[in-house]
Amino acid sequence: MLNAIKAAPNDAGSYPAIDPVSTSQSDYGTIIIVTPLWWSQMAAPMQTYLFNYGGQMAGKNIGLIVSSSSSDINGVVADCKRLVPDGKYFSENLWINHSSHSNRSSLIQTWLTAINYNTVTGISEVKTTTSAHTRIYDIAGRLVKQKPSKGIYIINGKKRVVE
Ligand SMILES: Cc1cc2nc3c(=O)[nH]c(=O)nc-3n(C[C@H](O)[C@H](O)[C@H](O)COP(=O)(O)O)c2cc1C
Numbered sequence: 001m002l003n004a005i006k007a008a009p010n011d012a013g014s015y016p017a018i019d020p021v022s023t024s025q026s027d028y029g030t031i032i033i034v035t036p037l038w039w040s041q042m043a044a045p046m047q048t049y050l051f052n053y054g055g056q057m058a059g060k061n062i063g064l065i066v067s068s069s070s071s072d073i074n075g076v077v078a079d080c081k082r083l084v085p086d087g088k089y090f091s092e093n094l095w096i097n098h099s100s101h102s103n104r105s106s107l108i109q110t111w112l113t114a115i116n117y118n119t120v121t122g123i124s125e126v127k128t129t130t131s132a133h134t135r136i137y138d139i140a141g142r143l144v145k146q147k148p149s150k151g152i153y154i155i156n157g158k159k160r161v162v163e
Contacts, residue, residue, distance in 0.1 A: 001044040009082060015048040025056035030063070030117075031087075033080060037068035042079035050083035062087030063115065065094045065108070067101075090115040105139060109151055118161060 004014040025031070035046040042050075050057075064080050066073040073095045081089075094111040096104050112118070136144040137154040144153060148162045 002039055002041050005044065005047055006041075012051065015051050016044050018045050018048045021049065021053070025053055025060070028060065030061040031057055032063035032065060033084075034065040035067075035076065037066055037071055037073060037076050040071050040075040042066075042076045042083075047079060047083060050080070054084040054087075057084045058086035060087060061090065063090045063093070063117075065096065065111075067096045069098045090117075105151065108139070112152070112161065118163070 001016050008014045033046070033050070036043045038044065041047075062080075062084055064077065066076045068076075073093065077093055081087075092111070092114060094107065096107060100107060133156070135156055136148055138144055138148075139152050139154070151162055153160050153162055
């Protein structure tokens with residue numbers, strides 16, 4: 001799969017099939033791509049997704065989070081720039097490897113601060129009005145029962161940054 005992509009990256013037939021995705025890129029100004037590394041390259045199914053939709057991400061803010069066991073992510077960054085050539089990339093990408101895996105939540109928060117995520121996206125304030133109907137989950141999918149501390153949460157189905 002990955003060898004086929006390398007040999008003919010412009011040929012749609014090189015990419016493994018994935019199910020159709022209904023998300024519309026035009027709904028978003030910022031897209032954070034989160035992908036594992038396979039053999040020092042971007043995982044093949046994510047490459048298919050970006051081959052199909054990367055052109056629609058032109059001019060959007062693009063963040064990249066890559067997980068690997070230990071290999072560095074340079075190859076994945078190169079794949080991403082090939083597949084989303086006209087994205088406005090944040091100043092740094094985030095690499096989560098096996099040894100930093102357990103700190104991923106704080107690494108993501110630090111990274112979002114480092115790339116000025118809030119400034120770039122215009123999210124400056126997040127109101128957490130808690131009513132009987134408010135459901136807050138952390139990024140690991142756990143229900144949060146108290147007032148959330150700083151971080152990223154899914155509040156009533158929408159991703160929010162709590163500062
Ligand atoms: C087909 C395949 C190839 C992989 N190749 C590499 C590799 O070359 N280097 C590396 O550090 N990790 C490699 N990995 C590990 C993945 O990057 C890792 O499983 C992924 O980041 C998810 O992390 P987790 O297994 O801890 O959930 C590979 C995984 C798969 C399935």
